[in-house]
Amino acid sequence: MIVVGLLRKLAIDATNTAVEVLAEKIPSASTQLEKLKAREHEFSGKVKHKVYTYDGTPLSGLRKGKTFYSTVIIDPAKVGRLLYGEKLEDDDDSIALAYKGKPYGTFSTFNDIFREMALKGYTLRIKTKIVGMHDVGIPQVVAYMPDRDEVELWRDARSDIFGADGAEA
Incomplete structure (x- = not known):
């Protein structure tokens, strides 16, 4: 039971980290696309x-x-x-x-x-x-x-x- 709880916590932490990284990268990519369109x-x-x-x-x-x-x-x-x-x-x-x-x-x-x-x-x-x-x-x-x-x-x-x-x- 403890192992399942630890694995669940690790999975949640990994997901949150991935979401934070994507949140940082996606606005940057959209900003670059906007700059390209705006020339x-x-x-x-x-x-x-x-x-x-x-x-x-x-x-x-x-x-x-x-x-x-x-x-x-x-x-x-x-x-x-x-x-x-x-x-x-x-x-x-x-x-x-x-x-x-x-x-x-x-x-x-x-x-x-x-x-x-x-x-x-x-x-x-x-x-x-x-x-x-x-x-x-x-x-x-x-x-x-x-x-x-x-x-x-x-x-x-x-x-x-x-x-x-x-x-x-």
Whole structure:
């Protein structure tokens, strides 16, 4: 009788543990599916890339060592105002990075892929970190990205899902 009770308790404990593990994993999977449908993606990796910071104001509340996600902006008006104070030509392939919706710098790595995917409706975010200061009010920022092959695989997988023109296949 005692053995049956112990086995029953072990079975209940194992079931509860399995349910807890699934509860943690399932929301994560559904969140990833929602992001895929919403065409959102966050890039992060171990390869460091330089970010050219032109306006430190959006980052003024962040300190050295702070990691945050920057949003890719391809709008020629916003990028141009950041860089030159005027709108860029529509065929210019420059991209800007923004924090909380405010552009602060540019990023030249993977411009072709990021422009392509942003034009297809993707919201792209890049893991970035303040590593020092260039000048008063102008932080030195680096982006942490996967290698180019991984980014290309990501793009190609989305092209297979949504088609070359960005429409659902």
